Amino acid sequence: MEDSNNSDIYDALVKISQGREISNWELQRMDDVVESVRFNSSSPGKSMVKLRFSDYEDYWKLFDLNEDDIWFANAIYSNYDTIEFESEDWSNDDWKQGYLIREFNGENIEKLKEILMIIGPKYAKLGNDEDFEKAAELLNGLFERQADEMKWAYMAERNRCKERGAMQMIESETCNAFQNYGIFSLGRCFYSYVTTVSVLLSLYKMYGNPSMTVYEVLEKVGEDKSIGGQWYEYMYEQDCIDYDGESFNREVAWELERIMTKIEEDYDIEGANEFYSKATKILQDYEIGKWHRTPKDKTLAFMINDIKPKENKIIVSVQKQNIGANIEKRSYDIDSFNTLLYQPELFEHKKFGGWK
Numbered sequence: 001m002e003d004s005n006n007s008d009i010y011d012a013l014v015k016i017s018q019g020r021e022i023s024n025w026e027l028q029r030m031d032d033v034v035e036s037v038r039f040n041s042s043s044p045g046k047s048m049v050k051l052r053f054s055d056y057e058d059y060w061k062l063f064d065l066n067e068d069d070i071w072f073a074n075a076i077y078s079n080y081d082t083i084e085f086e087s088e089d090w091s092n093d094d095w096k097q098g099y100l101i102r103e104f105n106g107e108n109i110e111k112l113k114e115i116l117m118i119i120g121p122k123y124a125k126l127g128n129d130e131d132f133e134k135a136a137e138l139l140n141g142l143f144e145r146q147a148d149e150m151k152w153a154y155m156a157e158r159n160r161c162k163e164r165g166a167m168q169m170i171e172s173e174t175c176n177a178f179q180n181y182g183i184f185s186l187g188r189c190f191y192s193y194v195t196t197v198s199v200l201l202s203l204y205k206m207y208g209n210p211s212m213t214v215y216e217v218l219e220k221v222g223e224d225k226s227i228g229g230q231w232y233e234y235m236y237e238q239d240c241i242d243y244d245g246e247s248f249n250r251e252v253a254w255e256l257e258r259i260m261t262k263i264e265e266d267y268d269i270e271g272a273n274e275f276y277s278k279a280t281k282i283l284q285d286y287e288i289g290k291w292h293r294t295p296k297d298k299t300l301a302f303m304i305n306d307i308k309p310k311e312n313k314i315i316v317s318v319q320k321q322n323i324g325a326n327i328e329k330r331s332y333d334i335d336s337f338n339t340l341l342y343q344p345e346l347f348e349h350k351k352f353g354g355w356k
Contacts (some may be wrong), residue, residue, distance in 0.1 A: 009034060010210040016197050017045045033215045037197070045198035051183070051214065052192050059190040062215075062222035063174060069229035076166045085162040085238055091155040095140065095147070098132025100154050105249045111256045115139075118263055121279070121307035122288050143262065146255040153251035157244050165241040170231065177225050178218065275312045278334045282314070283307075291319075297344045305329070316340070 009031035012022050016037060024036040035052040053059045060073050075081040094100040104112060109126065112135065116124035120138045123131040140147045175189035182199035186192040200217070204210055207220045286292050286304055294300045299321045306315040313331040318340070332340060 006210040007031075007213055009214055010204055010212070013049075013197050013201055013204075016047055017201060019044045031214050033213070033218075035192075045196065045201075047197045049195050049197055049200060050186070050192065051195065053190065056190040058215075060174065062218050063177070063225060063227040063229070064223055065227065065229040066232075068232035072166075072232040072235060073170055076163060076170065082159075083163065083166075083235065084159060085236065086155050086158045088151075088155065091151045091158075094154070095136050095151050096133065098129060098136050100151065101126075101132050101136055103154065103245065103248065104252055105245065108249055108252045108256060111253070111260070115256065115259055115263065118309055121309060122305075139259070143259045146259050149255050150252050153248050153255075157248045158240060161240040161243040162238045165239040166231065166235070168241055169239075173227055173229075177227060178221060181221055183218075275309045275334065279307050279309075279314060282334075282337065294341050294344050296342050300344050302340065 007030075009027070012027060012030055016022055016039065019041070021039045021041075022037070027034045027037055033051050033053065035050045037050070038048040040047045056077055057070060057074055060070055065073075072083070075083050091100070101112070113124050113126060116126075116135055116138070119142060120134060123134040123138070126132060126135065136147075171189050175185055178193070178195075179185075181203065183193050183195040186194055200214060203217050203221065204212070207217060212220075283304070286302075288304045288306070291301050291303045294302065301319045301321075303317045304314060305317055307313075308315065308331075311331075312333055314334070314337050316330050316332060316337070317327050318330055319327045
């Protein structure tokens, strides 16, 4: 005799275990989580029960998750909402410090060096942190739109990879949470699961309450699992999974090409490259930013401050005897710079001071 305190779905599962086949339509009316039962006439207790949740949130609510975690999970899997793990401010900061440029692949680094040869040769080696910071500063100042596009591409990829990381975290904690109880995902987390009549009846027996729906039984299991979540609380510490550097670098390549096109419109590229080629040979012997002695006159010291291909000038600081003498800045073309190196006496009649 059926107990009037029992839920309809519990009594139905008992009947199926005893060998009675019940239509899926009837079962769905009793409990909307139960989608269907594949009756096993030879072993009724092993009849397969397919469970389906109306939406992901219904599944997550089976566990001890707070409202913020539920919101976070919904936003991660939503086709409409997005979570900004990394903001525009962070992207700008990474750009200013040169970190973002370090994400460029080898090909794009070489393109950037070509650009820097024209707009900032002093930093074209990209050999230290200052070079990367100055390169970022130059691009931001001269080609703001293209720099912004690269920053946006970086931020977008970082957000996407962190979204994948969040999905992996949520799925690892909840997707197969009932597996040890004999309830298995059918390949679509949070939506479709399969178990048997006997498993469900054993869970009812475990909790001693046949008045519950199947969903309420699963809630009891979920509470015992002690899945605390804390996803929202630590969202800004989210791991980045499978960062798509190739996609980011494709965007970078396009923007660097646009920059090169703009440079070609404003600069004598052929002349600038010819100048830089000659200047590069000089830089092999005389590093920018360091003091050197001229080969002909060891009492004359100089330091190359910058190279300006657009003006075909080398900017130099010069000091006589290096003790007590004034440091004067001068600008030379290639020929006059070589004269400074090997015939400095030709400049002795000139008074240092100002730009020449």
